[in-house]
Amino acid sequence: MQKIRRLLATDLDGTLVGDEDGLRELLRYYEAQPDPVALVYVTGRHRASAEELIREERLPDPDLLITDVGAAIFEGTGLVEDPDWSARMSQDWQPDQIADEASGIPGITRQELPDNRRVSFYSEGPEPAGELRERLRAKGIPHTFIFSSGRDIDILPAGGGKGEALRYVTEKWVEDGADILIAGDSGNDRDMLTIGHPSVIVANAQPELSELGAREGLFRASRPCAGGILEAWCHFYGNPK
Ligand code: GLC
Ligand code: MG
Numbered sequence: 001m002q003k004i005r006r007l008l009a010t011d012l013d014g015t016l017v018g019d020e021d022g023l024r025e026l027l028r029y030y031e032a033q034p035d036p037v038a039l040v041y042v043t044g045r046h047r048a049s050a051e052e053l054i055r056e057e058r059l060p061d062p063d064l065l066i067t068d069v070g071a072a073i074f075e076g077t078g079l080v081e082d083p084d085w086s087a088r089m090s091q092d093w094q095p096d097q098i099a100d101e102a103s104g105i106p107g108i109t110r111q112e113l114p115d116n117r118r119v120s121f122y123s124e125g126p127e128p129a130g131e132l133r134e135r136l137r138a139k140g141i142p143h144t145f146i147f148s149s150g151r152d153i154d155i156l157p158a159g160g161g162k163g164e165a166l167r168y169v170t171e172k173w174v175e176d177g178a179d180i181l182i183a184g185d186s187g188n189d190r191d192m193l194t195i196g197h198p199s200v201i202v203a204n205a206q207p208e209l210s211e212l213g214a215r216e217g218l219f220r221a222s223r224p225c226a227g228g229i230l231e232a233w234c235h236f237y238g239n240p241k
Contacts, residue, residue, distance in 0.1 A: 001076055004063070006033075006179040006237075008229065009040040009166055009192070012050065014185040015202055015225060016041070017057050022227030027060065029230055037179075038063040040169060042162050044154060044188050046114055047074065064173065069146055069154045069188050070165035071117040075173075085168055092142040093157040095119045101135045108132060108153070118160070121153040129153050148187030149206055163191030170197075179237050183229045185209070193218065200232030 008030075010016045016023065030037045041062045043050050050067050053059070065074040071089055073082040095116040102108050102121055107128035111120040123129040129147045136143055142158040166182065174180065180197040184190075186206040193199040193209075198217045201209050204224035212218065219235055221228025 001063070001173060003175045004038040004173055004178060005175050006035055006037045007040060007170075007174055008037055008181050008183065008233070009042055009169075010181075010183040010229060011162075011185060011189050012041055012043045012045065012053055012059075014204060014206075015183050015189070016059065016229065017053065018185075018204065018225035019227055022223060022225050022230065023057070023059075026226040026230045026233075029233070040064045040066065040166070042066040042070070042166060042184075042189075042192060044069045044148070044152070046117075047072065047079075048114065064169055066162065066165045066169065068113075068118045069156060070160050070162040070192075071156050073165055073169060082168075082172075085165065089117065089157045089160055091157065094141055094143075097139075097141055098136065098143060098155050101139060101141070102132050105131050105135075111152075118157075119155045121155075122151055123147070123153050125150065146188050146191075148189075148208065150208070152188070154188060161191045162189060163193075163195045166192045167195055181229070181233055181236060183232065185225075198232070198236045200228060202228035204228075 039060060039062045047067045065079055073085045075082055098119045105128050107124035109122045133145050144156040144158055144160045146154040182192050182197055182199040184193050185202050187208040200219045200221050202221050202225055219232045221231045223231050
């Protein structure tokens with residue numbers, strides 16, 4: 001794949017997807033650009049679920065697809081899994097021990113997933129999630145803990161997460177000085193919104209993102225979903241045609 005010079009890295013649910021009119025407007029805008037804008041989808045879904053959404057919503061095929069909250073990276077038209085990232089994510093990864101620690105906590109239910117690249121749960125509010133976080137810390141099990149939408153717990157290998165996966169992608173495939181925009185709406189997007197590139201929080205974002213204080217390069221859109229992405233792209237890189 002050629003090095004990318006313009007890039008939108010976006011979460012799917014509640015960010016790129018959620019407002020059909022805004023989505024079509026954003027895609028028309030990108031199609032009219034003289035220089036192509038590469039698309040990286042960065043989602044909490046597993047691969048099959050992400051592909052289903054791409055089909056259902058008639059989204060353009062991405063140049064790269066990051067799934068499972070950053071636990072897997074797929075490249076190019078064939079969406080081939082990146083072996084180096086995958087090897088990195090297998091180091092010190094103890095999914096069974098993590099599931100064991102969670103199994104005795106009331107208010108926590110395991111999510112059914114096709115593989116154990118990550119271990120995810122539903123938490124009845126923040127307390128059970130906090131309890132699990134504490135147990136994993138006390139046991140010294142290496143992991144990355146991500147809580148979002150007041151409900152979803154994703155536990156990934158240490159060094160995982162959307163931010164780290166996207167950092168890896170930009171180092172490997174993106175030119176220095178490229179136009180980059182990163183877009184998100186919930187807690188699992190927090191670490192990619194703060195890796196140091198221009199970023200947007202769409203107007204419909206979860207309250208957990210309001211804790212992110214104002215910082216340079218972080219744009220808070222007044223429009224929801226894809227309309228907010230367009231607003232931010234124009235803010236950073238020009239005006240709509
Ligand atoms: C998506 C995934 C779910 C994950 C959540 C938060 O809803 O389907 O498994 O826990 O995102 O990342
Ligand atoms: Mg989202």
